[in-house]
Amino acid sequence: MKKEVKIAVLGGGSWATAIVKMFTKNLSNVHWYMRNSEAIIFIKKEKHNPNYLTSVEFNLAQLSLTDSINEAVSQADILVFAIPSAFLESELKKLTLPLTDKIIFSAIKGIVPETGKIVGEHFHDNYGIPFENIGVITGPCHAEEVALDRLSYLTIACADKDKAKLMASQLQSEHIKTKISDDIIGTEYAAMLKNIYALAAGIAHGLGYGDNFQSVLMSNAIREMKRYIKRVHKMKRNINNSAYLGDLLVTGYSTFSRNRMFGNMIGKGYTVKSAKMEMNMIAEGYYAAKSAYEQKNSFKRKARTPIIDTVYGILYMNENARKSFKKLADQMD
Numbered sequence: 001m002k003k004e005v006k007i008a009v010l011g012g013g014s015w016a017t018a019i020v021k022m023f024t025k026n027l028s029n030v031h032w033y034m035r036n037s038e039a040i041i042f043i044k045k046e047k048h049n050p051n052y053l054t055s056v057e058f059n060l061a062q063l064s065l066t067d068s069i070n071e072a073v074s075q076a077d078i079l080v081f082a083i084p085s086a087f088l089e090s091e092l093k094k095l096t097l098p099l100t101d102k103i104i105f106s107a108i109k110g111i112v113p114e115t116g117k118i119v120g121e122h123f124h125d126n127y128g129i130p131f132e133n134i135g136v137i138t139g140p141c142h143a144e145e146v147a148l149d150r151l152s153y154l155t156i157a158c159a160d161k162d163k164a165k166l167m168a169s170q171l172q173s174e175h176i177k178t179k180i181s182d183d184i185i186g187t188e189y190a191a192m193l194k195n196i197y198a199l200a201a202g203i204a205h206g207l208g209y210g211d212n213f214q215s216v217l218m219s220n221a222i223r224e225m226k227r228y229i230k231r232v233h234k235m236k237r238n239i240n241n242s243a244y245l246g247d248l249l250v251t252g253y254s255t256f257s258r259n260r261m262f263g264n265m266i267g268k269g270y271t272v273k274s275a276k277m278e279m280n281m282i283a284e285g286y287y288a289a290k291s292a293y294e295q296k297n298s299f300k301r302k303a304r305t306p307i308i309d310t311v312y313g314i315l316y317m318n319e320n321a322r323k324s325f326k327k328l329a330d331q332m333d
Helices: 014-024 035-045 069-075 085-092 120-129 143-147 160-171 186-206 213-230 242-253 258-267 272-278 284-296 307-316 323-332
Strands: 007-010 030-031 063-066 078-081 103-106 134-138 152-158 178-182
Touching: 007 014, 007 323, 014 143, 014 307, 030 069, 035 063, 063 069, 078 178, 085 120, 085 284, 103 120, 120 134, 120 213, 134 160, 134 186, 152 160, 152 186, 152 242, 152 258, 160 178, 186 213, 186 242, 186 258, 186 284, 186 307, 186 323, 213 242, 213 284, 213 307, 242 258, 258 272, 258 307, 284 307, 307 323
Parallel strands: 007 030, 007 078, 030 063, 078 103, 103 134, 152 178
Antiparallel strands: 134 152
């Protein structure tokens, strides 16, 4: 009998919950770390996460729940990180075990604030994980639609094709279609950048711009994404593939998108502080806008990024959203 792969999911939010659900379709046991011990107690009693995707009911016999990150890491060969990027490093500091013998897959769609790096680069540079042992799980896929068993698509990227195939096989099911990619850096940057563009789409909606402008905004966003990623990691890729364009569209247009929701609040006049307080979930685009803006200024060849520049100005320079978008609209083609 083929030995079952040992996987741990680290994170307690909606995306982590959705990933655990996907794994339970193929694995008899999933290790699940979340820092909220009260949520673990609730799940063990009520069989669902009290805070996220409450409609998803788990078979408790398939879950090994723990509030100890060291326990989860010690029990698994493959670690899937679904912790918001803003909290990743503080969680990693709790580790007393090495990660060098583990395979790491990131389901985090953001930049690590402490280093300004995408998650894969952070693990490689700061924890000594070889790139062939690092992978990315990206969309286009919303956790809420996974919960509803709506047909969804995932892209699994890893420099080692066999590891990408292994992860894809553990996630796919009747409602989840998977494909693999070797563009680990490009797909991870795309997952980060699309949150900024979704935030821009939300601001535009909050300001009263309609579908006509939104379509032009998304068209310009995918070209801006292409220019940005090309400066970071030049290789042959089709930016119109699902991992890039598809993920951008679902995040930019969907009512499930927390980044679009955050941007919509900014467009309607909320301050950044009040919008952050109002939301129950992390909008990765807020942190990504600062990191992407700062990083692009370090490129040897400048990339033209009017959308990133505009979002950064509104969020971090207190620039007027309406005036900024009027200026941005004149730069669109």
